[in-house]
Amino acid sequence: FMSFPAVTVPAEMSVEDAVERFFIRHRYAAFPVLDGDRPIGLIDATAIEGVPGPRRASTSAGEVALFEPDLLIDEHQDVAGLVERDAFRRLGRAIVLTDGGGLGVLSITDVDRALRALDLRAPTRS
Secondary structure: OOEOOOOOEEOOOEHHHHHHHHHHHHOOOEEEEEEOOEEEEEEEHHHHHOOOHHHOOOOEHHHHOEOOHHHEEEOOOOHHHHOOOHHHHHHOEEEEEOOOOOEEEEEHHHHHHHHHHHHHHOOOOO
């Protein structure tokens, strides 16, 4: 279900640069923020909007990253359990840690698309 590999934002990058280099270029709603190779949270439009324009050049992505332990999941996590988590319902996405050490992002949109695709396989009623 997840988008893999995740496009990630370095924690030390300014919010201003993250907007230009990630949000505008890739057009995703949120990105995992990494401190080195360690995920420290997500940055999304809401986090950016909370930083006044004049402070965006001096505020790092790591400073505004949304961190909730419930948003870090293992790739074998049961999706049904994930969608019941408050943090996932509130933010609509989670960072997926893969066995190979990579990162993915699972969004509520990904889950919805997968469920719709599975519904297409179900026999139709006559």
